[in-house]
Amino acid sequence: MKRASAMYRGFLIVLGLLAIFATGTAGAVPVFARQTGEACESCHVSFPELTPFGRMFKLNGFTLGQRQTIPFAAMAQDGFTWVNKNHDDQGNPVTPNTGRPAFSAASIFLGGKVTDNIGGFAQWTYDNQSVNPDGVSTTGHGSIDNTDLRVVGRYVGTDSKQTDWIYGLTLHNNPTVQDVWNTTPAWGFPFTAPPNAPTPAASSLIDGGLAQQAVGLGGYAFWHKMIYSELTFYRRGDGIFSFLRAGQDPAGLDGYNPYWRLAFNHEWGASSLMIGTFGTIVKLFPDSSMRDTPTDKYTDLALDSQYQYITNPHTFTAQATLIRERQDYRASFPATQGGNPIGAGPTPLNAVDHLLTLKLKGTYYYLRKYGGTLAYFTTTGDADAGLYGPASVGGSNNSSPNSRGYIVELNYVPIQYVRLMLQYTGYSKFNGASSNYDGAGRNASDNNTLFLNVWAAY
Amino acid sequence: MRTNPYQFTPHIGQWPVTGGLHQGMRPMLVMTMLLLLVTLALLPHAARASESANGVDAAAAQIAGQVCSNCHGPAGVSVSPLFPRLAGQQEQYLAAQIRAFKAKTRSDPEAHDYMWGMATLVSEPMIDALARYYASQKPGPGISGNPARIEAGKHLFEQGIPERGVVACASCHGAGAEGSVIFPRLAGQHAAYLVRQLEVIQKQLRSSPIMHGIIKNLKPDEMKAVAEYLQAQ
Structure with missing residues (x-):
């Protein structure tokens, strides 16, 4: 009965939102749509994946169009999550709030044009599924989310050569949030993931590890829509920059850590292709609260490629990303060997570990309304019992970070402000094995997750 | 897998630091201001239109x-x-x-x-x-296509389909499809765009009464043929 009434309430909320949207005009970061007067689909294949015009809009600093008096937009997500085997070997639930409608998150966007040369966007997110220290109950938690502020210029020659330079500065709080291709981690697939579902233990630092905890200031240039280059330095989000990580703990970055990006872009007919590389070298305090200690060094190097074919009514897009990470535990390893790990830092049993992550994804949309996506992901790396030890659900019985799986997603966009999504994530290997991977009898497929999500923005 | 753009993605093992402004703050601030000034200095290139x-x-x-x-x-x-x-x-x-x-x-x-x-x-x-x-800009070069369809399209463009009331396109758009006054140039236009315009005019989603009258019975393969001929010009 309780469940039925919750479903009913959820249904009414969705209906109410639809009624509001049906009377307005808005789009994907909807404040941008109001600013440009354009439909969401002019910039997005499906939020947040950008079209060629969306990339230009972002690189131009979100400055096209008319400055809005009320530069706000809002977004909400509601979902059902089912985990294949949602209890551990002790019978405790693995993911809270499964099998029933659960309001997962809501965001407020502040964004758009400030002047012809200054623009940006800032997102504040209320996460309604933040897990408490008990690991079972959840609570609401508000914090800053992706933020990207820009100062830009553009030079276009009016002679026959039509020289075209876009150049700018970006101040942001998540490595790769400034990038315009959806192969980079901040805006990569999956665009929406089930809250608190089990995920593999290992991922490289650039793959979300510093999101909203670091502050980056970078410069970029895009020449003839062909060559994109960028150099950004990341530092700890504190002092006057702490507003960029409000509600989040700062990452233990030491000094200024370089990030580079080079991408070759080519557009022909309805197609566009990008082949690129990005990477970073990060010096990280093992325990971010102890800043007098030596640091570990993470070197991430990635290759990425994106292809898009956009016509009416067919749209096909594909992304591939390969990230190699070298984890040089020059601080943590000696400390661990000496028997005294540094604070809450890692306790590796190897001086150096590696991770290799591959992500592939292909999406088809018909009329930008009915969509399907297939994705494959795999992470392999050095076994290290100090990092990946046996533990129920989250651990590894053979000390391996290796995981592999796929995602199948169906999308329906009835109106441009609402997206319904059915997503299935399947694992063939999880933290090193397919069966009994955690040493407590759990199989990789026990973590398979079905996720039904309603996304609405206005 | 921590790539959900809607949710913050805490990195396990990171803890807050108490204390005031970090000494390393100053270079970042100076760099920010310097880069801002440099950028602003370069902006005149992107000349203000109205000025x-x-x-x-x-x-x-x-x-x-x-x-x-x-x-x-x-x-x-x-x-x-x-x-x-x-x-x-x-x-x-x-x-x-x-x-x-x-x-x-x-x-x-x-x-x-x-x-x-x-x-x-x-x-x-x-x-x-x-x-x-x-x-006043120089039109782009034509884009080649299927020779048989181009031939069929050429015939339709030059002769129309008199028995179905389809007037020859050339009679308004010009022999070379270069257009005239309010009749648009069609030569070298993208075939997909032309087909789409014929569709929306036929379905009266784009208001163009004269064109609608002429093409209301045009079939999809005829649209494709004439569009491919025009794209190749």
Whole structure:
């Protein structure tokens, strides 16, 4: 009965939102749509994946169009999550709030044009599924989310050569949030993931590890829509920059850590292709609260490629990303060997570990309304019992970070402000094995997750 | 897998630090200010349209290069067939279309999704200047296609289909499809764009009473043939 009434309430909320949207005009970061007067689909294949015009809009600093008096937009997500085997070997639930409608998150966007040369966007997110220290109950938690502020210029020659330079500065709080291709981690697939579902233990630092905890200031240039280059330095989000990580703990970055990006872009007919590389070298305090200690060094190097074919009514897009990470535990390893790990830092049993992550994804949309996506992901790396030890659900019985799986997603966009999504994530290997991977009898497929999500923005 | 853009993604093992302004803050601040100043110093290159000494035509060239070119390509030769090529288009036709976007009287879905917003801020003198700018650009080269369809399209373009009341396109759009006054240039236009326009006019999503009368019985393969012929010109 309780469940039925919750479903009913959820249904009414969705209906109410639809009624509001049906009377307005808005789009994907909807404040941008109001600013440009354009439909969401002019910039997005499906939020947040950008079209060629969306990339230009972002690189131009979100400055096209008319400055809005009320530069706000809002977004909400509601979902059902089912985990294949949602209890551990002790019978405790693995993911809270499964099998029933659960309001997962809501965001407020502040964004758009400030002047012809200054623009940006800032997102504040209320996460309604933040897990408490008990690991079972959840609570609401508000914090800053992706933020990207820009100062830009553009030079276009009016002679026959039509020289075209876009150049700018970006101040942001998540490595790769400034990038315009959806192969980079901040805006990569999956665009929406089930809250608190089990995920593999290992991922490289650039793959979300510093999101909203670091502050980056970078410069970029895009020449003839062909060559994109960028150099950004990341530092700890504190002092006057702490507003960029409000509600989040700062990452233990030491000094200024370089990030580079080079991408070759080519557009022909309805197609566009990008082949690129990005990477970073990060010096990280093992325990971010102890800043007098030596640091570990993470070197991430990635290759990425994106292809898009956009016509009416067919749209096909594909992304591939390969990230190699070298984890040089020059601080943590000696400390661990000496028997005294540094604070809450890692306790590796190897001086150096590696991770290799591959992500592939292909999406088809018909009329930008009915969509399907297939994705494959795999992470392999050095076994290290100090990092990946046996533990129920989250651990590894053979000390391996290796995981592999796929995602199948169906999308329906009835109106441009609402997206319904059915997503299935399947694992063939999880933290090193397919069966009994955690040493407590759990199989990789026990973590398979079905996720039904309603996304609405206005 | 921690790639959900809607949710913060805490990195396990990171803890807050108490204390005041970090000593390392200053270089970042200085660097920020310095880069801001450098950028602002470079901005005159991206000349303010309205302040240009060369008047509205120079301003139109800047707007075309910095805004319109994002979809319509440099000098109006677009790459994606979703967006029409504007180079060499008839001046009066262009001005009439921009006015129709601004007044929201051209209401096919693409006009609504892309152009209504873009045209909102374009002033009356700027509409004429943009039309002059694109009309004076060199049209892009034709794009080859299927020879049999091109041949069929050529026949339709030059002869029409008299038994079904389809007037020869050439009679208004010119023998070389170069257009005239309010009849648009069609030569070298993207075939996908032309087919889409024929569809929206046929379905009366784009208001064009004369064209609607002529093409209301045109079949999809005929649209494709004539569009492919025109694209190749």
